[in-house]
Every structure is written in structure tokens, then in C-alpha cells.
Amino acid sequence: MTSTPAYEHAIDVQQLHKSFGDNEVLKGIDFHVDDGEVVCVIGPSGSGKSTLLRCVNQLEVPTKGRVLVEGVDMSDPETDLNDVRSRIGMVFQSFNLFPHLTVTANLTLAQRRVKKRGKAEAEKCALKNLARVGLEDKADAYPAHLSGGQQQRVAIARALSMDPDLMLFDEPTSALDPELVGDVLAVMKSLASEGMTMMVVTHEMGFAREVGDKLVFMDEGVIMEEGDPAEVLSNPQHARTQEFLSKVL
Amino acid sequence: MKRTTKTRLTRGVMYAIFVAAVAALVLAADWPAIQKAFFNVEIARELFPDVVVIAAKNTIIYTAIAFAGGMVLGLVLALMKLSPVAPYRWVATAYIEFFRGLPALLVIFTFAFAVPIAFQWRPPGGSAGAGLLALIIVSAAYIAETIRAGIQAVPKGQVEAAHSLGMPAGWTMVSVVLPQAFRIVIPPLTNELVVLIKDTSLLFIAGMALSQQELTTFARDGVSSVGNSTPLTIAALMYLAVTLPLTRLVAYMERRGARGR
Numbered sequence A: 001m002t003s004t005p006a007y008e009h010a011i012d013v014q015q016l017h018k019s020f021g022d023n024e025v026l027k028g029i030d031f032h033v034d035d036g037e038v039v040c041v042i043g044p045s046g047s048g049k050s051t052l053l054r055c056v057n058q059l060e061v062p063t064k065g066r067v068l069v070e071g072v073d074m075s076d077p078e079t080d081l082n083d084v085r086s087r088i089g090m091v092f093q094s095f096n097l098f099p100h101l102t103v104t105a106n107l108t109l110a111q112r113r114v115k116k117r118g119k120a121e122a123e124k125c126a127l128k129n130l131a132r133v134g135l136e137d138k139a140d141a142y143p144a145h146l147s148g149g150q151q152q153r154v155a156i157a158r159a160l161s162m163d164p165d166l167m168l169f170d171e172p173t174s175a176l177d178p179e180l181v182g183d184v185l186a187v188m189k190s191l192a193s194e195g196m197t198m199m200v201v202t203h204e205m206g207f208a209r210e211v212g213d214k215l216v217f218m219d220e221g222v223i224m225e226e227g228d229p230a231e232v233l234s235n236p237q238h239a240r241t242q243e244f245l246s247k248v249l
Numbered sequence B: 001m002k003r004t005t006k007t008r009l010t011r012g013v014m015y016a017i018f019v020a021a022v023a024a025l026v027l028a029a030d031w032p033a034i035q036k037a038f039f040n041v042e043i044a045r046e047l048f049p050d051v052v053v054i055a056a057k058n059t060i061i062y063t064a065i066a067f068a069g070g071m072v073l074g075l076v077l078a079l080m081k082l083s084p085v086a087p088y089r090w091v092a093t094a095y096i097e098f099f100r101g102l103p104a105l106l107v108i109f110t111f112a113f114a115v116p117i118a119f120q121w122r123p124p125g126g127s128a129g130a131g132l133l134a135l136i137i138v139s140a141a142y143i144a145e146t147i148r149a150g151i152q153a154v155p156k157g158q159v160e161a162a163h164s165l166g167m168p169a170g171w172t173m174v175s176v177v178l179p180q181a182f183r184i185v186i187p188p189l190t191n192e193l194v195v196l197i198k199d200t201s202l203l204f205i206a207g208m209a210l211s212q213q214e215l216t217t218f219a220r221d222g223v224s225s226v227g228n229s230t231p232l233t234i235a236a237l238m239y240l241a242v243t244l245p246l247t248r249l250v251a252y253m254e255r256r257g258a259r260g261r
Ligand SMILES: Nc1ncnc2c1ncn2[C@@H]1O[C@H](COP(=O)(O)OP(=O)(O)OP(=O)(O)O)[C@@H](O)[C@H]1O
Pocket: A020, A023, A025, A043, A044, A045, A046, A047, A048, A049, A050, A051, A052
């Protein structure tokens, strides 16, 4: 992006509340991600990390508060939600590839339906992104014939095929066998080095320290602590953060 | 030790009862009478080729029309039942519960006779056409429930992935959910098809000219004109020739499905 954007933060979450029935899962979150920044979110299970991430692209509808993506209010009824979503890539813990479609068809479906690209153009883009994740040779395979690590890299390529401005990752390596985690992290690292704006919920502290620009620690629906990853990891201020890190490190 | 002896003894008694029952049946049955009434080769020969080129053919045509119509209407009802708009859900639920709660024969009878008289309506294809319309309407109620279950069996993550890519609800349904849902419901839908093949026999109530007759009507008319039940046997064999392979196919698909795709 050459011109200065007309917004303050790529993702801007203000006073976000989310309840499921009586269960208040997010209790007033203020949070932002800037263009080109990699923000990692950590915290114990059930602390609301996924819910926060899913509120960003409105897979969950917030109960209260605002989410701005590139300055666009996601709860505004005037907002073309699908248009904004097509600029936000999302990678799920369980991959969620379309099992009835080949790898190429997985990558071209939304390009053709949403971006209205022609077949040839969409396939060219798909192939380019498969090469980016090192899987050009799997273009005609079905997801079921790929390893978990390969499926997750295809899922990343699928998101990239929409030419997103920013990417959301929800524990992208948690469902993988340990020996397959590295390949996926490598792809994410190269994305970060290319300047992709990324919000990453993860348990990979090494990745957070090495690649993250900012680390956010969540507990029971609030942000307890945030800052430089190395700083937070080596010198946590809150007792809750210390307790959590002593368990996972 | 004691337990195995006991098991073996019970087994032995069960076999003995079975053999005795079969023997009793074979000895008691009046074989010549059965053969004369149900397996008269002369009469059987007379039924061909009409039983194939008219009756079996019509059974298949009626089944195909009822299934195709039921699929279209059933899909619409399933989508209505899952609609976020409450009145659509109410209408679909009311329709499904209403027609699943009635005997198909009653609905066919109503459409073939009561409706045309009440509304001065001449159904296309005569009363057989009206009966067929009733069959579509009834089968749609069952097919709708099957398709709805299939749609709901598609994991939520599939819809979320499509939405995260910016796909609108309609395209998500058509390109992501329905192809997977249909794969899931192929076995139960094949069962519906078998039921429908047999249910075309209910059209006999509509009263049909010879050229319109399906297997059961044809066989029944045959029985009254020759005074022998062999046409029923031939019709039964015709039904089984179609339904048995289909039910075997469903069993095969379910076994394969259970092993995981
Ligand atoms: N769709 C939902 N309906 C009801 N409750 C939900 C729903 N989604 C999440 N929750 C609840 O919200 C709380 C936070 O869930 P969330 O998935 O955001 O946690 P998380 O931090 O991502 O945890 P994990 O590390 O286990 O993924 C949990 O108590 C969960 O049970």
C-alpha cells in the first residue's frame, strides 16, 4: 500500500463484549492490530481467544462494542460484510477445506464467486499461491489425500488466493502432529516477512517470540497484559500471566 | 464348561424346531393348488409382453416422475425449514407434519376424485395424473426431512470457511453445503426411492385405462379377467427385480459409509 490508509488501525476492537446466553465470554476488550503488524494472542483454554478472533470477521456477532476493519464498522448494517470478509483471510484449527472439491477448486471457488474472476485467472492465482506454500504438485489432489500439515498449508493458500489485506489464524498448528507443525509455521513466517498483517491465536511461544510484533495475554474474557513478545514472555507482570507461562513454557 | 454345554443344547433345540416347522409347512401345503393358482405357466406367458412394455414401464415412469417432483419440492421445503425467516419454517413444518401424518392412499384418493370435482379441474393425465401429483406431494414431505438432516450433518466449519472467504449464504448453500449434504443422503434417499416404487401401486385407486396401468393395477385386472392369481406372482417378481438390487445397493453404500470415506 503506497498511499497512507484512511484508517488508524487495520483491526480496531473497541469495548467489545460477547455473551453466549448468560455466559459473558468477552468482557470489554480494547485491542488493535496495525498494518503490517503480527499480533499473537495467547491465554488459557476458554479465555475467549477464538471468540475475539471470530468477532473480527463477524463469524460471531458481538453483543456490545465495535469492531473496525480498515476503518469499516463491521456491525453497521450498511457495511457490505462479504466484501470486507473477502479481504480478511481466515485459517482455522481444523482446516475446514471443502472435502468434495480438489485443491485447485478449493482455491478458485471464492475467487470466481466473490471476486468474479475468470477460470484461467483464478487458476493462475491458485497455482501461484500453492507454490507459495510449497504444494504446486497437489493441485489436483482431494483434501482427504493430504496430510494435516499439507491441508493447513492449502487452507492458507485458499485464504491468500483472495488477495487479503490481513489474515486471522486460530491455533493453526494445534491439530497437527508435532513433526508437521514446522512446515506450517515456516509458511506463516514467510508471510509475516512479506509484510502481511496477521492476528494469530497460538500456543507456539517460539513463533510468538520470533515473529510477533506484539503479544497479548487473555484470561477470562479480558486482556490481562500485552506488549513486546520477548518482554512479556521473559518478564510477565501479572500473576495470572506468570502462572500461565510457567505451565506452557 | 456348564455354560457352553447349555448354549449348545439351546442351539440344538432351536435347529430342531426350525426343521420341524419347515417340514410341517412342506407336508401341509397343498402344492398342486398353489401351483395352479399362482404359477400357471400358460397364463404367465399370456401376460408378456404387456406386463413389461406397459405395466413395468409405467411403474418406472411414475416412480421417476414422483421422485423427481418430490426431490424438487422436498429440497424447497428443506431449505424453508432451515430458513432464518420464521414463517417459512412454520409453513414447511406444517406441510411436512401434515402429509407425513396422512395415509398416502387418502391423499391420492382426494386428488384423483375429490379435488377435480370440487374445483371443476381436469388434471393432466386424467385421474392417474392427479394421483401422481398426490404422490409427489406426499413423497416431498419425507424427502424434505431427509435432505434437512443431510444439510444439518454438514460440519459448521464448512459454512464458516465459506463465509470467511466472503461467500454469500446462497452460494455457500449451492457450492459448499448441498454437494456434501447430497452425498450424505444418497443411502436414505435410495430407501425413499424403494418406498416410492412400491407406493406407485396405490395409484390403482385412481382407476386407469390399460395404457396407463402400472404393475399392481395391471396384475389386479389380470386376476379378475383370467380368474387366476398368476399375474400377482409375475408382478411381484417384477417389483423384486428392481427393489432387491436397490436395497442391496443401499446396504453396500451404508457399509462403505460406515468405514469412513
Ligand atoms: N457458540 C458458542 N456457544 C456457546 N458458548 C460458546 C460458543 N463458543 C464459545 N463458547 C464459550 O465461550 C468461552 C470462550 O471460548 P473460546 O473458544 O473463545 O475460548 P478459547 O480461548 O479460544 O479456548 P481454546 O484455547 O480452548 O480454543 C468458552 O467457555 C466456550 O464454552
